[in-house]
Amino acid sequence: MAKNTNSIPEQNVLQGLKNPLNRRSFLQYTGAGVAVSALLLTGCDDDDDATGTNMQGAVNLGSGDVGVLNYAYALEQLEAAFYTTVVGMANFATLFPNATERAVLMDIRNHEVAHREFFRAAITSTAASQIIPNLTPNLPASALASRASILATARTFEDLGVAAYNGAGKLLTSATFLGIAGKIVSVEARHAAEIRDMIENGTFASGPAGIRSGEIVDANGLDVALTPAQVLALAQPFIKETINASNLPTT
Amino acid sequence: MNIFNILKEVEKVDPEIFDRLDPRRAVFKHFGGFGKKLAAAAIPVAFGSMLNKAYGQTGTPTVREVLEFALKLENLEYYFYKRAADTNIFASAAGKTAFTVIRDHEEDHVNFLRTAITGLGGAAPTNYTDANFDWTAKGLLGTSTFTDYPTMLAVAQAFEDTGVRAYKGAAPALMTNDAVLQAALQIHSVEARHAAHLRRMRRDMASGVATNKPWITMKDRGGLPPAFQGVYDGEEVTTQAGVNIVGTFNGIAIDANAASEAFDEPLTVAQVNTIVAPFIK
Numbered sequence: 001m002a003k004n005t006n007s008i009p010e011q012n013v014l015q016g017l018k019n020p021l022n023r024r025s026f027l028q029y030t031g032a033g034v035a036v037s038a039l040l041l042t043g044c045d046d047d048d049d050a051t052g053t054n055m056q057g058a059v060n061l062g063s064g065d066v067g068v069l070n071y072a073y074a075l076e077q078l079e080a081a082f083y084t085t086v087v088g089m090a091n092f093a094t095l096f097p098n099a100t101e102r103a104v105l106m107d108i109r110n111h112e113v114a115h116r117e118f119f120r121a122a123i124t125s126t127a128a129s130q131i132i133p134n135l136t137p138n139l140p141a142s143a144l145a146s147r148a149s150i151l152a153t154a155r156t157f158e159d160l161g162v163a164a165y166n167g168a169g170k171l172l173t174s175a176t177f178l179g180i181a182g183k184i185v186s187v188e189a190r191h192a193a194e195i196r197d198m199i200e201n202g203t204f205a206s207g208p209a210g211i212r213s214g215e216i217v218d219a220n221g222l223d224v225a226l227t228p229a230q231v232l233a234l235a236q237p238f239i240k241e242t243i244n245a246s247n248l249p250t251t
Numbered sequence: 252m253n254i255f256n257i258l259k260e261v262e263k264v265d266p267e268i269f270d271r272l273d274p275r276r277a278v279f280k281h282f283g284g285f286g287k288k289l290a291a292a293a294i295p296v297a298f299g300s301m302l303n304k305a306y307g308q309t310g311t312p313t314v315r316e317v318l319e320f321a322l323k324l325e326n327l328e329y330y331f332y333k334r335a336a337d338t339n340i341f342a343s344a345a346g347k348t349a350f351t352v353i354r355d356h357e358e359d360h361v362n363f364l365r366t367a368i369t370g371l372g373g374a375a376p377t378n379y380t381d382a383n384f385d386w387t388a389k390g391l392l393g394t395s396t397f398t399d400y401p402t403m404l405a406v407a408q409a410f411e412d413t414g415v416r417a418y419k420g421a422a423p424a425l426m427t428n429d430a431v432l433q434a435a436l437q438i439h440s441v442e443a444r445h446a447a448h449l450r451r452m453r454r455d456m457a458s459g460v461a462t463n464k465p466w467i468t469m470k471d472r473g474g475l476p477p478a479f480q481g482v483y484d485g486e487e488v489t490t491q492a493g494v495n496i497v498g499t500f501n502g503i504a505i506d507a508n509a510a511s512e513a514f515d516e517p518l519t520v521a522q523v524n525t526i527v528a529p530f531i532k
Contacts, residue, residue, distance in 0.1 A: 084503065100454075107464065107512065114496050114505050114513035121494040166436045169422065170429040178426060180492055182419040183514040185436065187466060189443035194465040197451055202345050204448040205441055206352050221359025222437035223444070251429055 059132050061228075063247040066127045068171050071228055071248060072181070073119035074135060075164055078238055079157050080116040081137035083109035086150055095147045101198060108154075108191050115184055122180075136240040151199050158192035159211050159224065160234055161185075166225035171249045189223070312520060314428050315371055317421045320520055321435070322364045324417055326379035327530055328410050329357035331396075334386070335407065340400045342456055349452065350407075353445050360438055367431060388529035391478055404453050409479045411446035412467065413518070413526050415439060416482075420517035443515070466512040481526045485516050 061070040086092065087102075087109050096102045123131040143153040165185035172178045193204035196216075200207070209216045209224055211234060217223055228245040236243060312320065332354035341347040368376040386396045388406075395402040418439035425432040447465035450473065454463045460474035469487040472479055489496050489510040496510035505513075518526075 104465070107466065107509065110503065110505055110509035111466070111513040113500055113503050114510055117498065117500050117505070118491055118494050118496060118513075122492055125493070162440045166433065166440060169436045170432050173426075175423040175426060176492055178423055179419075179517065180514075182422045182436070182439065183491065183516060185440055186415050186419060186443035186446075186515040187513055189440035190447035190465045193444035193447035194451060197448060202349055202352070204349075204451075205356065205444040217356060217441055217444075219359065220363045221356040221441060222363070222434060223440040225433055225437050 058242040058244050059135065060244040060246075061132060061248055062130050064249065065172055065174050065177055066123060066130045067245075067248045068168050069119055069123050069126070069177065070130070070132045071168065071245060072165070072184075073116065073123060074132060074239070074243060075161055075231070075235060076112060076116040076119055077135045078137060078235060079161060080109070080112040081135075082139060082143075082153065082157060082238075083112055085137070085139060085144065086154075089144065095150065104194055104198070105154075108195075111187055111191070115187075118180075122177075133241075138238050138240045148199075151195055154195045155192065155199060156210060156234070158188055158195050159209065159216060160226075160231055161188040162192050163211060163224040163226040164228070164231040166223060167227050167231070170251065171228075312421070312424050314425055314431055315368065315373065316520075317424050317435075318364055318368045318371070318431070319377060320421065320523075321418065321438070322361065322368065322376055323379070323531075324414055324523070324527065325357055325360040325364060327384055327527060328414065329354065329361050330379070330381045330384055331386070331406065331410060332357055334381070334397050335403055338397050338403070340398065340403065342400060346452060349448055353407075353448075356441055356445070360441075363434070363438070367434065383532055384530055385532050386530070388478075391476075391529055401453075401456070401458075404449060404456070405475050405479070408446065408449040408453060408473065409475055409482050409526075411442055411449055413482050413523060414442040415446055415515055416518040417520075417523045418442060419515060420519055420523070422517075464512070467515065468508050469511045478529075479526075481522065485518070487511050488514065488516055 059074070061067045061074065083105060087106050089095070093102065096105065120131070139153075143149055162185060165181050165188065169178055169181055169185075172181065196203040196205075196207070205217045205223075207216060208214075212224060212226070212230075227250075228248050232243050232245055332350055336347065336350040336354045341350070365376045387393055388396070392402060392406070396406055397403060418435055422432060422435060422439070425435055450463050450465045453460050453473065454465075462468075462471075463473035467473075467483060467486045470480070470483040470485065472483055475482070487507075489507050491514055496505060496513065497507055498505055
C-alpha cells in the first residue's frame, strides 16, 4: 500500500533519467554526437548563469588517483548544488513543513558542501593543474516540484553516491585517499537511509535499488557498488558538461 | 602475477614494507632472484607468509585477520538482533520490522564472511553461538538489554556506529585484494544505513533524544551511557588529510558540528576490541 504512494515520484525521476540518456545515445549513433550535443547544450543554456564555466566542453576526469578524486569531486558538486537549490527555494518551508525534515536537509546540504570543498582543496594541493572546473548542474523543474519529487531525486543522488564510492575504493592506490573515501561513504549512506525513511519509514536498507535492478541491499547483505561508467550514465543528465571518465583506472 | 611488483605497490602505501619484511633490506632488493629459486606454485604461499609475517608483527592485520575480526563483530550483532527481534518490547510494529531487517542483514554478513574466509584457504572460520556473548555487558546493563526498549535501542546504535568505524579502519588493510575490499565497503555502507535508522528511531521515540541525528555530531553519545563514550571518541575531527573543513563557502557556513558530521572516523582493531570486550565472554 505504501509502495503505491511511492511509485509516482520514482517514475518521474526515472523518466527524467531516461529521456536525456536516450537522446544522447541516439546522437552517438548518428555519428555526430559530440558536435551536435555541444550545439544543443549551448542552445539550451540561458546565458545569465554567471557561475558556468566550460559550458560546451567535455570535462575529462583524468587518470590515476587524481582522476578518481575528480570523479568524487564531480559527484559532490552535483549533490551540493542540488541541496543548496532545495534549501534555498522560496517555498522550502511550505514543501517541508516539518522542522526536523528541514533540519535534515540543511544538514545534508552542509555535508555535501563540506565534501565538495574538501575535494577542491585536496585536488588543488595534490595536482592543481588537473582539477576539473566547476560543473553546471542541470536540475529539471520536475525534480524540485514537490516534497515527493525532491526526496525521490535525493534518494537517487544518495544511493548513487554510496554505490560510486563503494565501486571506486579499489581504484585508489593511496591508503590516505581510500581512508577519506571511507569516511565520506558512510555519511552518504546515513543520508541515503534517512532520505529513504523520509519517503517511507523502514526502507533505509530495503526495497528496490532504483539505481539498478534488484534490491538496494542484496541477498549477501551487500550494498550497491557501481563502476564510474555506470554511475555517470545516471548522473550525466543532471550535469550540463559532458563528463569523460575514459582515463580512470579500472582496478 | 609479478609478486615483486605487488610488493612495490605495497611499498607505495607502506614505505616501510621492506623493513617490515626484514630489516636487512638488501636481501629483498634481490627478491627477484629469491623468487626464481622457488617452485612457481610455492610463490604465493611464500608471499602470503611474508606478508603475514610483515604485518602480523606490526599491528596492521592480514586480510584473514580482518575478515575474522569482522566475523566476530557480525556474530555479535547477529545474535544481539536475533534475541532483540524476538522480544515484544517494541514501541511500534515498524520498530520490530526494522530489527528483523537488520538481523537478516547481519546473518547475511556472517554467511558471506564465512564464505570469504573459506575462499582464502587455511583453517576454517571461527564458529560463534549466542553463548559466546555476554548481554549484560559484564553486569553494566544488567538484564535491561532485552527488557528495556531505550536500552535495547542504545546498544543497537552503539553496535552499528562501532561497526561502521571498524570496517572503515580495516579497509586500508584490504587494499591488496580488490574483491575483498569492495565487499567490505559494501558491508560498511549497509552498517551505516542501519546506524542511521537506529539513530532516527532513538530521535523519534517517545521521550527520545531529539538532538540525536542520523549522523554523528562531534563526539556526542546521543544520550547513550558514559560507558559507551569510546564509540564516539575521535569523531570530533574537523581536519581531513590536512584540509580544514570549517569555513564559509559561497555564503554557506560550515561550522565544527557540520564538519565533524560530514566525515565518519575509523577505529583500530584494538580500539574496537576494547569497546566490544564487555559483550564477549
